[in-house]
Amino acid sequence: MTTELITKETLANGRTYIHRTSAHCETGVTSALFRDKGLDISEPMIFGIGSGIFFGHLPFIKQTGLPVSTFRSIPGLVFKKAAKRLGVKVFRKRFRNQQKGMDELRRVIRTGQIVAVTTNIYWLSFFPRRYRFNFSGHNFIVLYENENGFRISDPALLEYTTDCSTHDMERARFARGPMEARGLMYYPLSVNPDHDIRKACITGMKDSCKQMLKIPIPLFGVKGMRYLAKKVIKWPDKLGYVEACRQLAHILRLQEEMGTGGAGFRFMYAAFLQEAAELFGSEELAELSQEMTAIGDIWREFAVVSARIIKQRGQSEETFAKVGGLMLICAGREEQLFKDLDKVARKLKA
Amino acid sequence: MKVSEVPQDITYYEGEKRACYALNDKGKYVIVTSTGWNDEAVVNSLAVEELAEHLEETRKEVFAGTRSPLYYHMESRQMNPRILAKTAGLAVFRVKRHFHPEIFARLKPSLLARYAKALALSVEELKTVPEKRDERGNSK
Secondary structure (H helix, E strand, O other), X not given: OOOOOEEEEEOOOOOEEEEEOOOOHHHHHXXXXXXXXXXXXXXXXXXXXXXXXXXXXXXXXXXXXXXXEEEEOOOOHHHHHXXXXXXXXXXXXXXXXXXXXXXXXXXHHHOOOOEEEEEEHHHOOOOOHHHOOOOEEEEEEEEEEEOOEEEEEOOOOOOOOEEEOHHHHHXXXXXXXXXXXXXXXXXXXXXXXXXXXXXXXXXXXXXXXXXXXXXXXXXXXXXXXXXXXXXXXXXXXXXXXXXXXXXXHHHHHHHHHOOOOOHHHHHHHHHHHHHHHHHHOOHHHHHHHHHHHHHHHHHHHHHHHHHHHHHHOOOOOOOHHHHHHHHHHHHHHHHHHHHHHHHHHHHOOO | OEHHHOOEOOOOEOOEOEEEXXXXXXXXXXXEEEOEOHHHHHHHHHHHHHHHHHHHHHHHHHHHOOOOHHHHHHHXXXXXXXXXXXXXXXXXXXXXXXXXXXXXXXXXXXHHHHHHHHOOOOHHHHHOOOOOOOOOOOOO
């Protein structure tokens, strides 16, 4: 159960592609793309180097009418940053014309190059039905064409590769609406053979600290957590119990559901810190990894308590004050953690 | 979170599994698959039910003659007037006008075909709404 889950596929030019299950779509896809180019790198490493960890409360962006709170950086940014920091040259293109977009995808996969595409989940019929919400931001890898349409590898959802019909692919890639992908496809062109993974890690860590601590807008990073926590505490009085539950459920969905690997990416970051600790032989990083795990466990508790509130509709003893309090604890501990990480990262030698 | 604590509550992902990171006995992070988590099911079903509930209300409104079937199919595809207008290549105000049943009934076949394509339905399906509540709520 805990060992790596691997499926193999043969590409158009006879090369072998290895499918590995991952916890999140973008990092999983990025790691698979880089591995295909011979840069063997794990998913948490990509997440750390690409500075994927974040927090933001975005009351002005609405998803199904509810404000969005995010536990990660903007979709697409992890790939861009990780590629830049590891010296990977990438091809990235959107299309105005649907036909051209599909033709280009077919052309590239025929050469045996695997391609990542960004899609709208609603139109992907291989997805479990209850997860098919109108959200344009799911990434997976297209391997080759077959009689059913395309053979794809979706590392974040499936343990094996699957088929996606041409119709699904067209609709999903070119779905209109918020954050539309406009047929975005991307793949690495070449990997710099003497990339410096240690330097990339340090840059990634420092950037994450900056994102979590230094953005001078109170909606982002640790400040954003405090802002949201205070709002959560006031929700039942301000919005009424039912609406408060809806809003809380929405935070939980973003925290646990959207392919986060649990606890809003905190465990994945802890996994990164652990791997970095081994790489640098740093005791301090190992301690920080343990602290991150502890914070992840509090986020987990936050989810459990919140789910209890939502399920029992006012009958339970748990209160919004308690979940808000848990979030404040997370904010405090994450603030300390990123301050420490900033100091540690500055001392590390590339 | 330890490997033994990774939730394996329910076969929630319709047989699929998802993965997350957890600590093994030696305190090292490994990737573990999970079949589902009850607490996550709570929030997901809340969202799915809300959509289904909303769709059911719209279905009744269509039968009551206050909305056109177009509105129902738009909602069943989780779109709003703006998204539908973009997908069909029409102006938003025109799409909104077509939510009136009497105006919708007079639409030209070419326009209906356009909507049918945008919503991935046949023209026949577009003109009617299901007799019964769509239990799946979420999608076709």
